[in-house]
Amino acid sequence: MSNIHVTTTVNGDVMEFLCEPDESLMDALRDRLSLTGVKEGCGSGDCGACSVTVDGRLVCSCLVLAAEAEGCKITTVEGLAKGDKLHPLQQKFLEHAALQCGICTPGFLVASKALLDRNPNPTEHEIRYWLAGNLCRCTGYDKIVRAVVDAAAELRRTA
Numbered sequence: 491m492s493n494i495h496v497t498t499t500v501n502g503d504v505m506e507f508l509c510e511p512d513e514s515l516m517d518a519l520r521d522r523l524s525l526t527g528v529k530e531g532c533g534s535g536d537c538g539a540c541s542v543t544v545d546g547r548l549v550c551s552c553l554v555l556a557a558e559a560e561g562c563k564i565t566t567v568e569g570l571a572k573g574d575k576l577h578p579l580q581q582k583f584l585e586h587a588a589l590q591c592g593i594c595t596p597g598f599l600v601a602s603k604a605l606l607d608r609n610p611n612p613t614e615h616e617i618r619y620w621l622a623g624n625l626c627r628c629t630g631y632d633k634i635v636r637a638v639v640d641a642a643a644e645l646r647r648t649a
Contacts, residue, residue, distance in 0.1 A: 493509060493510060494509050494511055494557045495507075496557060496560050497561065498559045498561065498562050498564055499563045499568030500523060501564070501565060501566060501574065502560035502569065503570055505537060506524055507556075508560065509557060511555075512555070513555065513556045513557075514553070514554065515544075515549075515551040515554040517557070518556035518559070519542070519564075519566060528540050528566055528567070529593050529596055531593060531597075531625070532552070533552050534552070534553075535550040535552060536625070537625045538550060538595070538597040538621075538623045538625060538626070539570075539593055539597045539624075539625075540552045540597060541596070541598075541601050541623075542564055542565060542566050542604075543564065543565045543600060543604055544559065544564050545631070546561055546607070547604075548599040550623075565603075566596070566600065567595075567597075567599050567600055570599060570603060577599075578644045579602050579603055579606070579637070580599060581637070581641075582637040583637045585637070586633045586636050586640065587633055588629060588634040588636070588637040589628075589629065590629055591627075591628050594624060594628075598626070599623050600642070601620065601621055602617075603619075605638070606638070607643070610642060610645060610646055611642060611646060612642060614635055617635050618635060621638075
């Protein structure tokens with residue numbers, strides 16, 4: 491099998507890489523582009539640790555072929571902060587202690603941002619439903635939900 495040349499935009503920057511035809515987007519992001527915020531939790535799309543957005547759509551990058559990223563716009567957790575300034579979601583996760591071991595945190599942050607991009611004023615029920623594809627073994631979810639509620643309020647205030 492020959493490698494596939496992929497040109498894509500990741501976190502606002504045009505990037506190119508070579509990948510195997512059967513290589514996952516998760517592996518390409520981590521191994522080819524050194525974006526290690528994308529975590530492998532399960533490798534089967536069940537945990538959400540590898541969540542990224544592709545053309546604005548939330549996906550588990552372990553289920554997407556890297557070759558399918560050709561021409562797409564991808565956002566990973568590394569794309570949330572602006573230099574040293576954390577995104578309000580990241581800041582609220584810290585303030586609410588909504589993280590522990592950190593494996594699931596990047597996926598929760600990307601998924602939460604995708605939700606707030608669609609719905610800037612979600613209810614707690616909507617947040618829990620949206621984040622149901624992201625699993626955490628440490629936090630119990632309540633702190634994560636409170637952090638998203640608080641970040642949503644801050645984003646609405648500064649909009």
